[in-house]
Amino acid sequence: GQQLNQSPQSMFIQEGEDVSMNCTSSSIFNTWLWYKQDPGEGPVLLIALYKAGELTSNGRLTAQFGITRKDSFLNISASIPSDVGIYFCAQNYGGSQGNLIFGKGTKLSVKP
Amino acid sequence: DVKVTQSSRYLVKRTGEKVFLECVQDMDHENMFWYRQDPGLGLRLIYFSYDVKMKEKGDIPEGYSVSREKKERFSLILESASTNQTSMYLCASSPRKQARDRGYNSPLHFGNGTRLTVT
Numbered sequence: 001g002q003q004l005n006q007s008p009q010s011m012f013i014q015e016g017e018d019v020s021m022n023c024t025s026s027s028i029f030n031t032w033l034w035y036k037q038d039p040g041e042g043p044v045l046l047i048a049l050y051k052a053g054e055l056t057s058n059g060r061l062t063a064q065f066g067i068t069r070k071d072s073f074l075n076i077s078a079s080i081p082s083d084v085g086i087y088f089c090a091q092n093y094g095g096s097q098g099n100l101i102f103g104k105g106t107k108l109s110v111k112p
Numbered sequence: 113d114v115k116v117t118q119s120s121r122y123l124v125k126r127t128g129e130k131v132f133l134e135c136v137q138d139m140d141h142e143n144m145f146w147y148r149q150d151p152g153l154g155l156r157l158i159y160f161s162y163d164v165k166m167k168e169k170g171d172i173p174e175g176y177s178v179s180r181e182k183k184e185r186f187s188l189i190l191e192s193a194s195t196n197q198t199s200m201y202l203c204a205s206s207p208r209k210q211a212r213d214r215g216y217n218s219p220l221h222f223g224n225g226t227r228l229t230v231t
Contacts, residue, residue: 009152033219042116042202042222043155088154099145099170100220104154 006089006103014111019076021106023089032065032072033090033100043088047074079110115139118203118223125230131190133226135203142208144186145220146170146178149200161186162208193230201226 006023013019023032031050035043047058049065049072056063062075076083089103119134137144143162147155147170157170161180175197179187186205190197204220 006154035220041224042204043220044222045219048219099143099157099160101157101171102147102155104152 004089004091004101004103006106008106009104010107010109012109012111013079015079015081017079019079019083019108020073021087022071022073023103024071025091026070028069029091030069031092032063033092034061034063034072034074035088035090035102037086037088037105039085043086046087076108079108081110081112084108084110116203116205116221116223118201118226120226121224123226123228125190125193125228127194127230129190129193129230131193131228131230133188133190133201133203133228135186135188135223136184137186137203137205137221138184139205139207139221140183141205141221142183143206144180145204145206146176146186146188147202147204148172149202149225155202158188193228195230197228198230199228201228 004023004025033048034046036046037043047056047063052065052069053067054065060077064073086105086107088105090100092100116137125131145160146158149155156172158172158176159170159178161167164180164183167178177189202225203223206220
């Protein structure tokens, strides 16, 4: 079946550093979604991308929809302790039902 | 704000027990989902439902069944719990995507999860 390859698997960074993670697939997609899961909670949608080449920001987060439509990047600038969590890329593969497949996640740890 | 409520945060069950995980959403969403989350494997779809009494298998349905008797409630059932079903279970809901929203993915709204341990 379809697979999303997300990297890195984990990151340990110092507060204030910038972070970059990415997701790739062998399939072409029309959208890319990025979710964040805070410790002890369910994932929450951060950014949705709908067009190849699109660059979208949400505060200190910036995500890009790759021009080949097979990849996406999420960048976090000037990280803070509350950025800690697991970040997932996701894709819709279920037509109108909206069911998603997820990457395996990038676990981010931020040292104050 | 959409609220997806999972009835238990933590459950401990014995091998062979029948286990019910309950999920309720308050936004009249048509679609509901059950995922399990395991370290290094991400979120994997077990079952989903796009209407009352409708259900579809996801990627890993073996050992599970579901029930959707009312629109707001979606139950995950482990008929005979096994140790390899120890996991975090996440319920989610979303509105049905309209034809005019082609290309738009309705975001999934997740509950806070049920951590199930089978001993």
